[in-house]
Amino acid sequence: MSFDDPALLAEFVTESREHLADVEGQLLEIESAGADIDVDLVNKVFRAIHSIKGAAGFMGLTRINELAHALENVLGKMRTKELAPNSAIVDVMLRAADALSGLINDVENSNEVDVLDHIERLNEINDGPIEATSRDTEPEVVCKPVDHIPIEIVTPVERTTLEAPAPARTSHVESSIRVPVGVLDRLMNLAGELVLGRNQLLQTVSNSEGGGMQAVAARMDQVTSELQEAIMQTRMQPIGNVFNKFPRVVRDLSAKLGKQCQVLMEGGEVEVDKTIIEAIGDPLTHMVRNSVDHGVEMPDVRMKNGKEPTGTITLRAYHQAGKVRIDICDDGGGIDTNRLKDKAVNKGIITAERAAQMSERDAVWLIFHPGFSMAEKISDVSGRGVGMDVVRTNIEKIGGAVDIDSTLGKGTTIQITLPLTLAIIPSMLIRSHKRRFAIPQVNIVELVRVRASEANQRISKVKGAHVLRLRGALLPLVELDDVLNFHEAGIGLGFGDKARQIVVVESGQFRYGLVVDEIDDSEEIVVKPLGRHLKSCTCLAGATILGDGHVAPILDVSGIATKSDLRTHEQEAQKSESSDETTRQGERQSLLMFTNAPNEFFAIPMSLISRIERIRTEQIDTVGGQELLQYRGTSLPLLAVEQFIKAQTRPTMHHVHVVVFQIQGREIGLIAADLNDILDISAEIDGNTFREPGVAGSVVVEDKTVRMLDLYELALAAHPKWFEDKPKEHVHIEEKPYNVLLVEDSSFFRKQAKEYLVSEGFHVIDVEDGLVAWETLTSGEEDIDLVITDIEMPRMNGFELTRKIKTDSTLHVLPVIALTSLASDEDQRTGREAGVDDYQIKMNRERVMAAAWRLLTQNRRSRTNQPAVVEGCLS
Numbered sequence: 001m002s003f004d005d006p007a008l009l010a011e012f013v014t015e016s017r018e019h020l021a022d023v024e025g026q027l028l029e030i031e032s033a034g035a036d037i038d039v040d041l042v043n044k045v046f047r048a049i050h051s052i053k054g055a056a057g058f059m060g061l062t063r064i065n066e067l068a069h070a071l072e073n074v075l076g077k078m079r080t081k082e083l084a085p086n087s088a089i090v091d092v093m094l095r096a097a098d099a100l101s102g103l104i105n106d107v108e109n110s111n112e113v114d115v116l117d118h119i120e121r122l123n124e125i126n127d128g129p130i131e132a133t134s135r136d137t138e139p140e141v142v143c144k145p146v147d148h149i150p151i152e153i154v155t156p157v158e159r160t161t162l163e164a165p166a167p168a169r170t171s172h173v174e175s176s177i178r179v180p181v182g183v184l185d186r187l188m189n190l191a192g193e194l195v196l197g198r199n200q201l202l203q204t205v206s207n208s209e210g211g212g213m214q215a216v217a218a219r220m221d222q223v224t225s226e227l228q229e230a231i232m233q234t235r236m237q238p239i240g241n242v243f244n245k246f247p248r249v250v251r252d253l254s255a256k257l258g259k260q261c262q263v264l265m266e267g268g269e270v271e272v273d274k275t276i277i278e279a280i281g282d283p284l285t286h287m288v289r290n291s292v293d294h295g296v297e298m299p300d301v302r303m304k305n306g307k308e309p310t311g312t313i314t315l316r317a318y319h320q321a322g323k324v325r326i327d328i329c330d331d332g333g334g335i336d337t338n339r340l341k342d343k344a345v346n347k348g349i350i351t352a353e354r355a356a357q358m359s360e361r362d363a364v365w366l367i368f369h370p371g372f373s374m375a376e377k378i379s380d381v382s383g384r385g386v387g388m389d390v391v392r393t394n395i396e397k398i399g400g401a402v403d404i405d406s407t408l409g410k411g412t413t414i415q416i417t418l419p420l421t422l423a424i425i426p427s428m429l430i431r432s433h434k435r436r437f438a439i440p441q442v443n444i445v446e447l448v449r450v451r452a453s454e455a456n457q458r459i460s461k462v463k464g465a466h467v468l469r470l471r472g473a474l475l476p477l478v479e480l481d482d483v484l485n486f487h488e489a490g491i492g493l494g495f496g497d498k499a500r501q502i503v504v505v506e507s508g509q510f511r512y513g514l515v516v517d518e519i520d521d522s523e524e525i526v527v528k529p530l531g532r533h534l535k536s537c538t539c540l541a542g543a544t545i546l547g548d549g550h551v552a553p554i555l556d557v558s559g560i561a562t563k564s565d566l567r568t569h570e571q572e573a574q575k576s577e578s579s580d581e582t583t584r585q586g587e588r589q590s591l592l593m594f595t596n597a598p599n600e601f602f603a604i605p606m607s608l609i610s611r612i613e614r615i616r617t618e619q620i621d622t623v624g625g626q627e628l629l630q631y632r633g634t635s636l637p638l639l640a641v642e643q644f645i646k647a648q649t650r651p652t653m654h655h656v657h658v659v660v661f662q663i664q665g666r667e668i669g670l671i672a673a674d675l676n677d678i679l680d681i682s683a684e685i686d687g688n689t690f691r692e693p694g695v696a697g698s699v700v701v702e703d704k705t706v707r708m709l710d711l712y713e714l715a716l717a718a719h720p721k722w723f724e725d726k727p728k729e730h731v732h733i734e735e736k737p738y739n740v741l742l743v744e745d746s747s748f749f750r751k752q753a754k755e756y757l758v759s760e761g762f763h764v765i766d767v768e769d770g771l772v773a774w775e776t777l778t779s780g781e782e783d784i785d786l787v788i789t790d791i792e793m794p795r796m797n798g799f800e801l802t803r804k805i806k807t808d809s810t811l812h813v814l815p816v817i818a819l820t821s822l823a824s825d826e827d828q829r830t831g832r833e834a835g836v837d838d839y840q841i842k843m844n845r846e847r848v849m850a851a852a853w854r855l856l857t858q859n860r861r862s863r864t865n866q867p868a869v870v871e872g873c874l875s
Contacts, residue, residue: 009107012055016104019048021244023097028247030078031090042079049075052100060111064103067115070122071096077126087255092121094248181274184234191228192424192526198224199523199547206654221619222630232421237277239317239326240268246288250313253292260299260310261292267317272324273421279398280326280418283391287328287414288313290388295332295412305409307331323442326416335406337363344369360829364404368392396558398422399442401507407832425527427544429520429552430503433486436552437516438525438544439503443557445511446606447519448502449677455500468502468513470680475504478564479515480555483539507558510566514555522614523547527554538563589821591679591699592659593706594672596641597648601706603699604659606678607821607841608711610667613658620671629658629669636660637719638669641709644717645694663715663846664722670711685748693717696843697748712845738856739782742766743773743789743801744819749842753788753819756845757852770796774804777811786856787816788848791831799834806835815855817848 026045030038053068074093077083096118103110198221247263254261296302296311303309314329341355344366350358370389392402399419406412419425419442427438448470450458458469459477466477480486502513525544530553534540538559546552591603592612613629620638621628627638638658641647650656650673658669679701685708687697694717696710716723740762744750750766757764765782767773770793777784787805791798798818805811818836828839838851 009059012059012061013104013107015055016052017101019052020097020101020104023048024094024248025244027090027093027097028251030085031087034086035084037078037081037084039079039081042075046072046075046079049100052104061103061107063110063113063115064100064107066119067096067100067103067122070119070126071100073126074122083125089125092118092125096122184231187231188235191224191231194224195228195424195524195526196545199545200549201547203547225630228424232273232424235274235421236271237274238268239270239272239277239324240265242277242281242284243268243315243317246285246313246315249285249288250292253289254296257293258298259292259296261296262310262312264312264314266315270317270319270324272418275422276324276398276418276420279394280400280416283394284326284328284416286388286391288315291328291330291332291412291414295330295334297333301333320417324418324420326418328414328416329411330413331411334408334410334412335364335367335404336408340364340366364406367404368402396507399425399440405829422527424524426522427525427554428503428522429546430480430501430516431518431520432480432484432516434517435486436520436546436550437480438523438552438554439505439514439557440541440554441522441611443505443507445504445506446678448504448513450500450502452499459500470504470513476512476564476566477502477515478512478560478566480560481517483560483563505557507561510558510561512561512564512566514557514560525552525554589681589685591681591706591708593676593679593701594657594659595674595676596650596672598651600648601676601701601704602641602672603679603701603706603708604661604670604711605708605821605841605843608661608843610660610662612675613660613669614655615658616655617653627671636667636669638671639714639718640671641714644714645692645707645709661711663712666722668715668719670709670714684746687748687751696752737761737763738785739763739765740852741773741776741782741784741787741789743768743770743787743793743798745769745790745793749790749819753842753848756849757788760849760852762852769793770798770801773801777805777814784814785859786852787814788852789816789818790842791818791820799830799836802831802834802836813859815859817851817855819848 023045026041029041030045033041049068049072053065053072056062056064056068071093074083074089078085083089099115099118103113103115106113201220243265246265250261250263291313292311296313297305297307299309302311312331314327316327316329318325337358337360340363341350341358344350345352345355349366349369355363368388368391395402395416395418399422401417403415403417404412405415419440426441428441428444430437430439448468450468459466460469461467462474466479467474468477469475501516501519503516503519504511504513506512523546525546527542528544530537530540530542534553539556540553541556541559542554543551544554590606592606592609593601593603595601615629619629621630627640629636629638636658640650642649650671653673657672657675659672660667660669662668681699681701685697685699690698690705690707694710694714696708696713698705698707700706738761740757742750742753742757742764744753744766745768750768754764754766765776765784767776770789773787773789774796776782777787787801789798789801802816802818805814805816815837816835817838817840818831819840819842821842831839837855840848840851842848
């Protein structure tokens, strides 16, 4: 079939896709409402189908017109309440909507497609009652994909529809300008080239004199960044575009398997680049199907185990540390690791000896082994052993990572971490063997500098491999010179009279330290493909052109891990030894140490830092006395230390660092002149000598007095209005305050936590270890509402105290928050097994308080069975 006006046809296809975009989800909502018909919702679907029918009739698309007309008739009876929807009826309507979508996607051949069966089934519904039909006999419409797929740039203008205005309330829908994807790709490439030119200009300017030239460069820098952000925004799409298809997937699959499942979706508004949206659709679908097939139990089994017969699949998307995190959770039976290991041994994947030595985490990761399946028999749903290994590979190809956490009998959570975009990525430049390389910041966990004097204590050999002792774990080390064959393997690591620069990176299940010669600077890079002669190098992911015109290869963190044959089970096996040593030395703090002026040292807990940026001082603007950084399309407020505490003035410098953290849901940056080091210390912090608002205390490091900053108090001093409208999350049953038992052996942390708990209106009973806490709880002298406990303590640690509380017939309902300096995955797993309700970092006042109010409110509701609303609480 040919059309005289291809542009009009393309317009029809695009418009029809918009109408059908939400129809599937809306039909499922109509089904769930049953006889209690939501007329407004039915009207929305009716108008969408009506618009498609009218336009198709005008253009001579007879099959589309006929099918839409039959579907419209059924919807018409529903909106007048002559017909009540049920599963059988909605089944037929969903299949008809699928067929309609197929016809539109292959619109030029649509008039030749037979859709009579769908029309007859819809007419039967319209004419009388419908019987349930087998899902296996549904007709298929095979259609070819359309090459030209336009996307839209949204503006704030009202859209007009093809039909006359309905008498119901008018919906204000935003209109759009449609731009072909090819045009946007071209714009993106041009912006990338402009970024490269900007980098080269800045490099030239920094090596020459001339204020006028610098002003031009600064302006070009700003314009380039704004153009880049604007173009990136056109490519951003809500992840709900992927999520919205899963209610149908879960509905159909659960019915086929005889299960009952519901889907909960959160964070559908979170946006990521279109290339990532396209790449994650199939992996997410596979994992959701697995949750239904392998995770959720049959209704009778669930009821036998004290669960609701209907299982729940939860899809959750949110931003975390500059990345997008997607959690796929089910409340099913969890993963039986013993069964996993037995199957893996039977298949010859691992030996019986290896299975006996495997940790729970390693055993769960067997599901990502190629060819591995837990299905009892092969079916069209599962059992072929092709799936989770491909899922992990595809996610890691786009710079993402997959992790899994499962509790037998309670359920499984699959965690996916994704970059926001793949086109222009923030990276760290490093040097190795006099060559420069780029590492995507999405893969960087932290930077560690090991002094020559402490190399022998912190770097050692285990089973022939070098490892770094880092916060209670042995981290495998890979020397970049070795992996790239720049020199003979094993030379130089841990020896010599110079400090070692280590970039701690992660990809998927791997976390290791990459030993490099120098760490240069951070820079936004444009990814270019490798030449043919480097295509086979698994350690490189591409290349970029730097500001000085030189080419820098981009390191592939996952490829380096594979080439180096890293095995996380070695880390797990060694962790207990290292943890014992940490316990003997006392609890350690990870601190970023910096100077604001020469010989004046400050520290910030690493756990509170979102990211660190290096900027030019001319990028800092001053508006109304407030220093600001124009960053990625937003204004980032900045703090200068000397404005709020007793400190020397920062000297004039070309570059400074900005330490970004979050307070009251806002980002704010602290200006740091020079970064000195990231240190792990176990010394007791002095909370008295240098205490002032904004300074929590001090500690002596290598004969230097270092003041530890209180970021919460600094932000409060700088922006008091942010804290005036703080939501009142707490709800008291009576007028008396809640009683909190605070258990902490460090006098500094005990005093600090007590101060802010009291300031929030709590009555605090503070004790120095778990044994005294247990005696306090069992004495009956205090009616405790919440326990906040440290983990590492003498006599009785936090885990032991929690186990006692949770197994006591009277105290088991008492909520427990565990406080730690750094909550490792293993610690959190142990804490959950002990019964800990929430894990929080000690110095993060906001999150500790939010968790406290949330748990207290939940506990109050469970005891009184009264509804309460908690605002702003996020653990």
